[in-house]
Each structure stands twice: as structure tokens, then as C-alpha cells.
Amino acid sequence: MSKNLDTLLKEERKFEADPEMIAQSNIKQWMDSHNIKNYEELIEKSNEDLEWFWNEMAQELEWFEPYNQVLDWKPPHAQWFVDGKFNIVHNALDRHIKTSRKNKVAYIWESEAGEVKKLTYFELYREVNRLANALKKMGVKKGDRVGIYLPMILELPIAMLACAKIGAIHSVVFSGFWAKAFQERANDAKAKVAITADGFHRRGKDIKLKDTLDMVMDDIPSIEKVIVVQNTGSNVGMKEGRDVFWDEILKKESAKCETEQLDSEDPLFILYTSGTTGKPKGVLHTHAGYAVGTYTTLKFVFDIKDSDIWWCAADVGWITGHSYIVYAPLLMGATSLMFEGTPDYPDPGRFWKMIGDYGVSIFYTAPTTVRLFMKYGEKWPQKYDLNTLRLLGSVGEPINPEAWIWYHKNAGNRKCPIMDTWWQTETGMHIITPLPITELKPGSTFKPFPTIQADIVDDDGNSLTESGGHLVLKTPWPAMFRTLYGDPDRYVEAYWSKFPGIYLSGDVARKDKNGYFWIQGREDDVLNVAGHRISTAEVESALVSHPAVAESAVVGKPDILKGEEIAAFVILKQEFEASPQLKNQLREHVRESIGPIASPAFIGFVDDLPKTRSGKIMRRVIKAKVKEEDVGDISTLANPESVDGLDRAL
Numbered sequence: 001m002s003k004n005l006d007t008l009l010k011e012e013r014k015f016e017a018d019p020e021m022i023a024q025s026n027i028k029q030w031m032d033s034h035n036i037k038n039y040e041e042l043i044e045k046s047n048e049d050l051e052w053f054w055n056e057m058a059q060e061l062e063w064f065e066p067y068n069q070v071l072d073w074k075p076p077h078a079q080w081f082v083d084g085k086f087n088i089v090h091n092a093l094d095r096h097i098k099t100s101r102k103n104k105v106a107y108i109w110e111s112e113a114g115e116v117k118k119l120t121y122f123e124l125y126r127e128v129n130r131l132a133n134a135l136k137k138m139g140v141k142k143g144d145r146v147g148i149y150l151p152m153i154l155e156l157p158i159a160m161l162a163c164a165k166i167g168a169i170h171s172v173v174f175s176g177f178w179a180k181a182f183q184e185r186a187n188d189a190k191a192k193v194a195i196t197a198d199g200f201h202r203r204g205k206d207i208k209l210k211d212t213l214d215m216v217m218d219d220i221p222s223i224e225k226v227i228v229v230q231n232t233g234s235n236v237g238m239k240e241g242r243d244v245f246w247d248e249i250l251k252k253e254s255a256k257c258e259t260e261q262l263d264s265e266d267p268l269f270i271l272y273t274s275g276t277t278g279k280p281k282g283v284l285h286t287h288a289g290y291a292v293g294t295y296t297t298l299k300f301v302f303d304i305k306d307s308d309i310w311w312c313a314a315d316v317g318w319i320t321g322h323s324y325i326v327y328a329p330l331l332m333g334a335t336s337l338m339f340e341g342t343p344d345y346p347d348p349g350r351f352w353k354m355i356g357d358y359g360v361s362i363f364y365t366a367p368t369t370v371r372l373f374m375k376y377g378e379k380w381p382q383k384y385d386l387n388t389l390r391l392l393g394s395v396g397e398p399i400n401p402e403a404w405i406w407y408h409k410n411a412g413n414r415k416c417p418i419m420d421t422w423w424q425t426e427t428g429m430h431i432i433t434p435l436p437i438t439e440l441k442p443g444s445t446f447k448p449f450p451t452i453q454a455d456i457v458d459d460d461g462n463s464l465t466e467s468g469g470h471l472v473l474k475t476p477w478p479a480m481f482r483t484l485y486g487d488p489d490r491y492v493e494a495y496w497s498k499f500p501g502i503y504l505s506g507d508v509a510r511k512d513k514n515g516y517f518w519i520q521g522r523e524d525d526v527l528n529v530a531g532h533r534i535s536t537a538e539v540e541s542a543l544v545s546h547p548a549v550a551e552s553a554v555v556g557k558p559d560i561l562k563g564e565e566i567a568a569f570v571i572l573k574q575e576f577e578a579s580p581q582l583k584n585q586l587r588e589h590v591r592e593s594i595g596p597i598a599s600p601a602f603i604g605f606v607d608d609l610p611k612t613r614s615g616k617i618m619r620r621v622i623k624a625k626v627k628e629e630d631v632g633d634i635s636t637l638a639n640p641e642s643v644d645g646l647d648r649a650l
């Protein structure tokens with residue numbers, strides 16, 4: 001960045017942690033048992049000796065053979081728990097079967113139509129073993145890749161765990177993606193087997209998945225077998241010798257299967273990033289470090305106890321689901337809720353009803369969902385009993401303070417702290433995040449997790465305070481990705497070469513004088529208005545703080561005079577109507593919140609914004625529209641019809 005980012009929006013509200021919450025928290029209890037008096041001492045001690053901290057945490061898991069070294073760090077390559085023998089599935093399942101957790105519910109699953117299934121740890125273990133045996137019979141061996149293209153059904157975690165159990169590498173592709181995305185990823189990874197379903201339910205409709213996959217199967221030569229889950233019961237074409245039904249093969253298999261004793265550093269999965277630009281990157285994670293990192297963060301950030309009902313309302317097709325629906329909750333022996341459907345179907349009360357029905361105590365979602373709830377209004381959460389909730393979470397993009405406050409009030413009854421967790425597919429685990437013992441500021445992701453040294457730097461690597469810059473990580477962490485699959489040069493080039501030995505996150509952020517981090521968005525989401533670098537997130541946040549606005553997306557529009565001028569697309573709350581007066585009010589509102597420089601030159605009202613399936617606004621598409629350019633590939637867009645809405649608004 002040639003010039004530091006101008007940060008204009010300031011948020012001063014603060015929320016103290018509740019003393020009772022502190023006293024009973026996992027992190028406080030851990031600190032007590034290690035003679036650590038307070039948060040400052042925790043950070044000091046763990047930052048001074050990160051190997052001490054992670055060794056302590058790794059000892060809470062089971063090892064087939066102990067490691068000789070916690071960390072071998074030859075930047076940018078790390079090995080964690082060197083020479084240890086380990087398997088994440090042994091820790092996620094096998095070890096619980098020997099304890100009273102055997103009969104505890106691992107997953108409560110609800111379909112879109114409201115059908116409920118529960119799976120205990122023992123039942124899950126047996127299903128995983130059956131599939132693992134079936135995969136072995138198909139010739140899947142340690143190190144082979146398996147492409148998984150499944151919706152949010154229980155077979156998805158089962159499939160992942162079965163691969164990991166035998167040392168195969170899973171590559172899950174989000175079921176909402178078009179089959180071309182699967183084709184590209186399966187070819188990149190040279191997958192040997194594909195696991196899919198006949199289809200799934202979306203807003204009452206049956207969406208076909210196997211038929212879609214069949215359109216590209218001829219172009220994925222590496223796939224020898226396709227396993228098909230019968231989920232919707234719709235008719236599917238099965239290719240003789242290649243395609244087999246899940247139920248048919250599993251019923252022939254034994255429910256016992258040895259867990260492969262792997263090296264700590266053996267690969268666990270590849271997950272292609274949901275990037276809004278460029279060719280997807282195959283982020284590679286490993287067994288032991290990933291297990292220790294995700295286990296520790298779930299334990300300390302979300303404070304999971306045996307009595308909790310945990311709901312991470314993401315899709316397993318994203319890293320959030322991999323880490324915090326599948327692996328970490330099972331490592332903790334927790335009970336998770338898993339949901340096939342969408343937040344507002346059949347009505348906007350669906351999530352709130354489910355929280356009430358299952359007594360969910362910890363709920364983790366994305367700001368885009370919170371803003372969707374805001375749009376429908378307070379009456380929906382008010383209809384349901386949300387008193388079981390004790391902690392809330394946010395992830396995926398900056399949560400604007402207005403949405404934070406709304407979530408805190410309406411979901412959390414003003415008592416639940418919100419863990420706004422910053423991390424990435426690449427980091428595998430939470431990196432900058434509050435803990436239940438810390439003070440919160442709405443819109444800030446608080447400070448780095450113990451042992452992690454994060455910083456904000458300018459182009460020359462100088463540390464910055466109170467001004468925007470590159471968010472970098474200066475220390476390794478156990479769940480860090482090890483490489484980009486098949487492209488080790490890009491791993492070094494994209495993440496570790498701007499500042500050698502330092503991880504470049506690709507985000508811009510600000511650190512305030514008290515050390516709090518404020519994420520402003522991706523580097524490519526920065527505007528340059530008359531020489532001022534302004535983050536799109538700040539302008540969006542200012543717009544959403546107006547009572548009429550539910551959601552907004554801001555992009556730059558080239559301007560001869562100013563370099564760029566600001567174009568804003570706005571979704572109004574249901575009770576407000578679009579008008580020229582309202583546009584003027586919004587401009588005035590941004591002017592008052594941030595300053596005249598940030599006031600949008602153009603405002604368009606839309607019903608929907610183009611988003612990736614993970615809910616991230618696809619600014620590339622909006623930018624192309626604004627510049628009257630071709631929108632390019634929109635196959636990863638969740639709502640292609642939104643593009644026409646942009647046209648109408650322009």
C-alpha cells in the first residue's frame with residue numbers, strides 16, 4: 001500500500017465480561033491450574049514461550065507415539081509435534097468410545113422440512129468405520145484424495161472422518177457450487193473417489209446433485225468410483241461399475257476399523273479457498289497441528305462444556321464448518337446442532353425457533369445472517385425462548401457495530417458476549433479473537449489468541465498504530481496451512497514473500513492504541529477517493545447504522561477528478577421505501593458518521609446483493625457492473641439473479 005489507510009470511523013462502546021462467566025470459564029480454570037493470574041499474564045507467558053503453551057494443550061489429546069519436538073520452524077515452513085504418531089479421528093471418536101461420552105449425542109441434525117436425526121458418538125463411530133472399510137475395498141489408500149460433494153447431511157462429517165481415519169485426504173466442495181467447481185477442484189487434487197448425494201432441499205425444492213455431477217464426470221478422469229447417498233429419494237442415473245449407493249455398500253461392512261497411525265504432519269484435507277478473485281487455492285492442513293489448534297480455540301474461545309449445545313450455523317463446505325462443526329466439537333466431545341436449511345425458510349423465525357427447540361447455548365454465525373435478521377426485525381427473535389443462550393459468535397467479515405448491538409440485544413438478551421473471531425481458511429483456527437474473560441468493543445475482533453503475534457504494518461514492514469495497514473502474523477501457529485496443494489511456489493509467493501518469514505493475511509486492519517484490532521476487509525476492497533484510502537467496510541458500516549438500511553455494498557467507480565468515487569448499493573429494511581429523499585438522507589448520514597469524503601456519489605436501492613455461497617459480497621461483480629464491464633465467471637455466485645437487480649439500480 002503506497003499510503004496508509006485512512007481510518008475515519010471510530011467506535012467507543014465497551015462491554016465488560018461478566019464475573020460469573022469469567023469464574024466458570026474454561027480459560028480461567030486453565031489459568032488457575034497454571035498459576036496465571038490474569039489475561040495480561042496469560043499473554044505474556046504464552047507469547048514468551050509458545051512451545052510451552054502448545055505442548056500443554058497437545059497433552060490433552062492422545063498420541064500413539066509421543067513427539068520429540070513441539071515446533072520445527074524454518075520460515076515459511078513449519079512442522080508441529082515432530083515425529084509424533086497421531087490421528088485426528090482417534091481423538092475425535094475412538095477415545096470417546098472408551099468413556100461415558102460413548103452414548104452422548106454428537107450431532108442433532110434437522111432437515112429443512114423439520115425431520116430430526118440424532119447420532120451418538122458410538123453410532124457415529126460405527127458409521128465412520130463402515131465407510132472407512134468400504135473405501136479401503138475400493139482401493140483408497142493413505143495419501144489418496146477423495147472428493148466430497150455433499151449437502152449439509154450427517155453423511156458429510158461421516159465421509160470426512162472415514163477418509164481421515166484411513167489417512168486419505170478429503171477435499172470437500174460446497175454443494176451449492178455448480179459442478180464445474182467440483183470438476184476443477186477434483187482435477188487439481190486428482191481425486192480417486194467421489195462421494196455425493198442424489199440431491200438436497202432448498203426452500204422446499206429438490207436440488208439435484210448427482211445429475212449435476214454427471215454432467216462433468218467425463219472430464220474428471222481420475223475418479224474411479226462414485227458413492228451416492230440417497231437423501232431426497234429422487235431418481236438418479238447410476239453408471240454400471242462406477243457408481244454405488246452408500247447404503248448398499250455400508251450394510252456389507254463391519255463397524256470396526258483400525259485407525260491408521262499417521263505422522264503428525266500427514267495431510268488431513270485440502271480445502272479450496274472461497275476467494276472472490278483468481279484461481280482457487282488448495283489450502284492443505286495436517287492431522288496433529290490442526291487438531292491441537294482447533295481443539296484449543298473451541299475450548300477457550302467458545303468455552304464448550306459437556307452440558308452445552310453448540311450450534312455453528314455455517315456450511316461444512318467452508319473452513320468454519322470443517323473446523324467448528326466437524327473436527328473441534330468432536331475433539332471436545334461436544335453435542336452439536338447441524339442444520340440442512342436456510343435461516344429464513346419457511347419463515348424468518350427458523351433459526352430462533354431451533355435455538356429454542358434444542359436449548360442451544362452457544363451460537364456462531366456470520367454478520368450477513370445477522371443483517372438478514374435485522375432486515376426482518378426484532379419481532380422474530382422475540383417470539384421464541386432464547387434464554388438458554390450464553391455465548392454468541394461472529395465470523396467471516398467485519399460485523400458493523402450496529403449489527404453487533406442488534407445481535408447482542410436480540411439474540412443475547414444483552415447478557416451474552418459476542419466472540420467476533422478473525423481467521424481464514426489458511427489459518428485453520430481462530431487467530432484474533434476475544435475470550436469470555438475479556439472486554440469487548442463492538443466491531444473489534446479484540447486481540448491475538450495466546451502465543452500469536454499479529455501486527456499492522458506499512459509497506460516497509462513498520463508497525464502502525466491507529467492507522468490502517470497490512471494485517472500480518474509474525475509467529476507460527478499449530479493449525480496453520482502447510483502449503484498450497486500442488487503449488488508450493490504460490491504458497492511462498494502469495495503469503496510469505498512481501499515480508500520474508502512473516503505471514504501476509506491479505507486483509508487490511510487497524511490496531512488502536514489499546515491494542516484492539518479492527519478488521520477493515522480484503523486489501524483489494526480498499527477505495528482511493530481523492531487520495532484518501534477508505535475501506536469499503538467502513539462506508540458500509542456507516543450506511544447500515546442508518547435505521548432504514550439492512551445491508552449495503554460499496555465499490556469504487558473510476559472518476560477523472562477523484563480517482564474513484566463511491567458507489568453504494570443498499571438493501572432497505574422491509575418497512576422502508578426507496579425515495580430520492582432517502583438517498584439524500586443516507587448521503588448526509590455517511591457524511592456525519594465518517595466525513596464528507598466518504599459520502600457516496602451514487603446510491604442504488606436493490607433487493608439483493610451478489611454473494612458467494614459463504615455470504616461474502618462479490619464486489620468483483622458489482623465493480624464490473626459499475627464500470628460497465630463484463631461480469632466474467634459468476635458460477636460461484638449464490639444468487640445470480642441479483643446481477644439484474646444491479647442493472648435496474650444503475
Ligand code: WT7
Pocket residue numbers: 273274275318319320394395396397398399420421422423424425426445505506507519521522614
Ligand atoms: C477472510 C477469510 C474464517 C472463516 C470464514 C471465512 C474475513 C473472517 C472475520 C472477522 C472481519 C473477517 C477476512 C479474512 N474475515 N473473519 N471476524 N472480521 N473479517 O474464511 O473464506 O478463508 O475468508 O474472511 O477478510 O481474510 P475465508
